[in-house]
Amino acid sequence: MVRPLARQKEARWDTRWRYLILDGYVDEPAALGVPPYISPQARSIAGGLVCGGAPRDRVGYLTVDQWRMSRGKEGGRLPFEGLEAVIILSGCVVPGKYLRGTPISRREVMELVSSLDAPLVVITGSAAGQNSGPGMEICQGDPGVMGEGISASGRVISSTRSIEQWNTHLKEGAFISSLHPDHPSPLICEIETSSGCPRFISGGCSFCMEPGRGPVRFREPDDIATELRELASWGVENVRIGGQSDLMSYLSPDVGRLEVPRPDPEAIRDLMTGVRSALHDGKGVKDAVKRGRRIGIDCGIIHTDNANPSVIAAYPETSLEALSVIAGECTSGSVLALGLESSDPDVKKLNNLNSDAEEVEEAVRLINRAGGEYGDNGLPRLLPGLNFLGGLPGQTPESFEFDLELLGSLLDGKLMLRRINIRKALFPDSRGQYTEKTLSREVEAAFGRFRKRVRDEYDRGFLSLMLPPGHVLKGVMVEAASGHVHFGRQIGSYPLLVGVEHRAEVGEFIDVAVTDISSRSVTGFSTPFFLDRASFSDLLALPGIGRRRAAELFRSVPEGCPHPEKLFPDHPWVLPHLRCGKG
Ligand code: SF4
Numbered sequence: 001m002v003r004p005l006a007r008q009k010e011a012r013w014d015t016r017w018r019y020l021i022l023d024g025y026v027d028e029p030a031a032l033g034v035p036p037y038i039s040p041q042a043r044s045i046a047g048g049l050v051c052g053g054a055p056r057d058r059v060g061y062l063t064v065d066q067w068r069m070s071r072g073k074e075g076g077r078l079p080f081e082g083l084e085a086v087i088i089l090s091g092c093v094v095p096g097k098y099l100r101g102t103p104i105s106r107r108e109v110m111e112l113v114s115s116l117d118a119p120l121v122v123i124t125g126s127a128a129g130q131n132s133g134p135g136m137e138i139c140q141g142d143p144g145v146m147g148e149g150i151s152a153s154g155r156v157i158s159s160t161r162s163i164e165q166w167n168t169h170l171k172e173g174a175f176i177s178s179l180h181p182d183h184p185s186p187l188i189c190e191i192e193t194s195s196g197c198p199r200f201i202s203g204g205c206s207f208c209m210e211p212g213r214g215p216v217r218f219r220e221p222d223d224i225a226t227e228l229r230e231l232a233s234w235g236v237e238n239v240r241i242g243g244q245s246d247l248m249s250y251l252s253p254d255v256g257r258l259e260v261p262r263p264d265p266e267a268i269r270d271l272m273t274g275v276r277s278a279l280h281d282g283k284g285v286k287d288a289v290k291r292g293r294r295i296g297i298d299c300g301i302i303h304t305d306n307a308n309p310s311v312i313a314a315y316p317e318t319s320l321e322a323l324s325v326i327a328g329e330c331t332s333g334s335v336l337a338l339g340l341e342s343s344d345p346d347v348k349k350l351n352n353l354n355s356d357a358e359e360v361e362e363a364v365r366l367i368n369r370a371g372g373e374y375g376d377n378g379l380p381r382l383l384p385g386l387n388f389l390g391g392l393p394g395q396t397p398e399s400f401e402f403d404l405e406l407l408g409s410l411l412d413g414k415l416m417l418r419r420i421n422i423r424k425a426l427f428p429d430s431r432g433q434y435t436e437k438t439l440s441r442e443v444e445a446a447f448g449r450f451r452k453r454v455r456d457e458y459d460r461g462f463l464s465l466m467l468p469p470g471h472v473l474k475g476v477m478v479e480a481a482s483g484h485v486h487f488g489r490q491i492g493s494y495p496l497l498v499g500v501e502h503r504a505e506v507g508e509f510i511d512v513a514v515t516d517i518s519s520r521s522v523t524g525f526s527t528p529f530f531l532d533r534a535s536f537s538d539l540l541a542l543p544g545i546g547r548r549r550a551a552e553l554f555r556s557v558p559e560g561c562p563h564p565e566k567l568f569p570d571h572p573w574v575l576p577h578l579r580c581g582k583g
Helices: 042-052 066-076 104-112 142-152 163-172 175-181 198-204 221-233 265-280 283-292 309-314 318-331 345-350 357-371 399-412 441-466 549-558 572-577
Strands: 019-028 031-033 059-063 085-092 122-126 138-140 190-194 239-243 302-304 334-342 383-390 417-425 426-428 435-438 470-482 483-492 497-500 511-518 521-526
Touching: 019 042, 019 066, 031 042, 031 085, 031 190, 031 318, 042 085, 042 142, 042 163, 042 190, 042 417, 042 470, 059 066, 059 198, 059 572, 066 104, 085 142, 104 399, 104 521, 122 511, 142 163, 163 175, 163 221, 163 426, 175 221, 190 221, 190 345, 221 265, 221 283, 239 283, 239 357, 265 283, 265 302, 265 318, 309 318, 309 334, 309 357, 318 334, 318 357, 334 357, 345 399, 357 399, 399 441, 399 521, 417 441, 426 511, 441 511
Parallel strands: 019 059, 019 085, 085 122, 122 138, 190 239, 239 302, 302 334, 334 383, 383 417, 497 521
Antiparallel strands: 019 031, 426 435, 470 483, 470 511, 483 497, 511 521
16 A cells, blocks of 8 residues: 655744744654654653743744745745744654654755754754754753753753653643644644663663663653643643553562562552543543544544563563553553564573563463453554564574564464564664664575565464454544545554545544455445445445446445345445445
């Protein structure tokens, strides 16, 4: 399926703006901020500016895609004067491919800076080093502290934050979400619960930046709920509890003492119930319900990310309790992404990796047990995702055989995996920039074969396990069109790309009956499917319908479509999805 890019809403310029946050997006192991997500970093900068004395209406926000759209009209110049500072957020070290936005490039940063009149231009975020150049200052410190320094004294301060500053900046910066082009829907606010990794005491995984943040710091459930209430008051409808290295270790008293801490189900319960009541009782969701949206399907989405499989496997009973709390409090379709990286025991040892294949299999089994039941949007409540890396020191062509063996075992055991992420490992160079290691030709080729096999066989296998023909995915938001084909996704973590080959309105929510599965996307038709409103080509979207049967169906509709069952001998499950105005 060819992925078109969804077009963002154009910027709403405000001539009162004195500080502009230009969001070039964030994609880090423990934070996502590519549309439809807005990162905690973007909100912290806004909160810092306000805490330093800037009135809210003086703080503006634009995505890089909105700047690209206006660039054509304004000849590259931002169409207002009087800016005191422009802050570019650049946190995609290796940009992936996204449906709703494209991260800022170094060339674009240079173009933007040369077109600005603002006395101060700052670039911040994990890719700031690689995207910086003349005419700008770099800030490698906390974005909220930086924002506070800029509005208070015009100075760029690169330092860490206290937990109090962290909470205050996020709360005070919640308003900026309302300027995001995806607000109110399908916007998702990424929520931070902690920083750092419990494995920092052993140095952590060889490739990871998280242990470098030092001892783990947690935000308390009340502080997170306070931020959520503020976000909800600005119309936010959807969140992901994704800003942490491991949700299972949340507030565990073992963190700092043990590398594999025992989960604290009560702390996780406090966190999740606080988030749920703040969001679902808030203005954003209430307004969405008034517009006819369904909580947990089209709005009010609460999803998760990142959990440590060795923690889950080491404490199965306590983990099951914690997982049941997460599955019960989040909305369906949520994911816990498990970082395995490699199943090869030698690679694990050499890179001080987190878990082995056996622990991952046990964690997958427990998450399936706690979250495998289907929920409101047609997906299981909570499923595991699995992360693999290529390019780790010690990896040989045989290493990928261990990975395939694990995937085969999960599939044979009919355990559901929501998604498999395969990336190249990145390591910091002497200038602190993250780059791939050059692989031997054999390892590169074996990695390519592994990736292809996973996409062709295993992705399809796990998707078929989860979505049998006729299964209904609810709340698919139509995002883009390519000819007669419309593409959409459900709101939430790792959404599947859904294609329907009939007319639909970009921006509308539809329920889709699945007809076909490819490696990372599904095809289907909107349900209920109104035969009397369908064009001849719309009818071709129904399974088993060629041009001859479509013509027969099209002719029979004015008579009330007396015998549709005759037209679907191989797909009788289609019938309950059909409606005809005349019968
Ligand atoms: S477990 Fe490894 S990859 Fe995950 S956050 Fe910790 S150090 Fe990084």
